């Protein structure tokens with residue numbers, strides 16, 4: 001089964017190790033790189049080897065130190081450009097060669113965002129970060145850029161002395177660059193085989209602080225203290241995850257807080273989770289994102305989806321484990337509450353994509369689909385809903401967690417498809433094959449829209465949110481004086497988020513209602529990013545003009561796509577301000593992450609590719 005998103009044929013050869021030499025040039029936004037790939041032939045008479053690249057400038061290729069012929073194929077819109085390398089002699093099955101590629105990245109590499117000093121908190125030094133998942137590693141390193149391929153890596157990174165480099169690996173010391181005394185070389189080793197999408201690098205004016213026996217937080221110094229207290233539960237979560245899923249094999253578990261333009265909430269880079277600063281709520285209420293990234297240490301990083309069509313194996317199991325960690329730390333009602341919120345996120349994604357859209361299938365076909373365009377809550381929450389449904393069928397959380405742990409041990413260090421997962425499920429529960437056969441597998445896996453079964457979650461923690469939302473939905477103008485500040489001050493941040501999510505599922509409230517809500521609850525003063533995001537969307541939907549500049553401010557001051565894309569979309573659909581949304585986007589575009597700006601441009605119907 002081929003990977004529709006990669007030109008490199010992982011059925012014919014596999015990269016086992018990758019040795020990286022990177023020289024960062026902040027003035028030209030270019031990485032000069034040399035990569036040595038240890039490649040094993042999987043078949044006899046192997047004569048050509050294809051690597052993935054995207055916008056790379058290839059200077060030279062050698063195989064076992066001999067210069068060889070290479071050619072670049074036509075450029076594909078999102079897959080990039082295949083690099084065909086002619087082997088000096090035919091390889092036989094099992095044979096290893098070292099392929100060395102000398103290259104330069106493009107300043108527009110989609111995996112990278114180069115920040116000017118003005119775009120950082122410290123304002124003095126530039127900054128670089130990478131985001132390779134799903135298919136962007138190829139714009140930073142020529143490689144077999146498919147999650148079916150796993151390898152170890154070693155890296156040496158040369159940077160200006162004032163900057164610090166970290167990677168998704170164990171730190172292995174540093175030394176002055178022998179070729180330039182004004183630079184340092186940082187070394188890293190990743191001894192656990194992992195897919196290319198987990199290669200990650202950050203270079204900036206970084207500091208760190210220990211927060212646990214195997215954990216540090218990293219960020220610009222302005223955020224270190226806040227991050228250390230926000231993420232103080234890290235070791236407890238790690239230990240809980242080990243109880244549930246087995247030993248943590250990656251040694252270190254550090255967290256790096258990125259600048260606000262980081263496009264995701266979190267990214268499970270091995271040894272070094274990347275996190276958006278929008279998690280710094282002050283009350284640890286968004287720590288489930290850390291539980292989620294910790295969980296990926298097993299589901300995703302140890303057991304990996306074979307292609308992006310099986311992405312739900314990564315994310316569905318990770319959400320399941322994340323909520324099991326939440327269950328251990330906060331109790332079952334909390335898990336039920338979060339599961340219910342997840343169902344709503346799934347409903348939102350299905351509404352946005354359309355209930356007949358094949359991208360809402362749990363296992364979508366991604367032939368000629370850019371994984372960034374396919375991204376949504378579906379693999380997360382339809383995946384979770386399926387696992388929760390199975391949990392109920394086979395005997396509850398302990399029983400089903402036994403399966404998940406066994407699945408992890410069975411497929412550790414490998415990449416798997418949905419069929420392999422399902423076969424293992426049936427063999428693990430061989431005494432309950434009848435129950436499993438009663439599941440409507442075809443609808444769950446291969447049909448669009450909401451799942452065939454809606455789980456009945458316990459509403460203990462949601463009841464207060466549901467009741468309050470209902471009061472607002474039903475309120476006539478003369479009822480508005482019945483609302484009190486204590487309606488929300490008695491709720492947890494989780495519940496305020498849920499209350500707003502419930503309102504967002506309904507028709508827009510009358511403008512009088514949201515204005516009154518502001519008067520009584522002062523939601524404008526809430527700094528929790530998940531609260532603010534939902535509140536501003538609600539206001540814009542009710543056509544409150546005062547909220548438009550606040551929504552656009554949030555959309556541009558941070559760049560987490562989960563917030564930025566819907567905020568731009570919401571203002572764009574407020575017809576009077578559609579042009580303003582486009583204007584603000586165009587003003588900020590150059591400072592945005594390349595993937596975020598590409599996706600927002602599509603949403604605002606701005607001529608994609610015209611600028612940049």
Ligand code: BES
Nearest residue numbers: 133134264265266267268288289292562
């Ligand atoms: N691996 C994902 C982020 C990702 C997915 C990046 C696909 C690029 C392509 C990460 O683990 C994730 O799911 N993050 C979520 C956390 C949430 C579900 C708790 C996020 O960013 O919001």
Ligand code: ZN
Nearest residue numbers: 292296315318
């Ligand atoms: Zn995830």
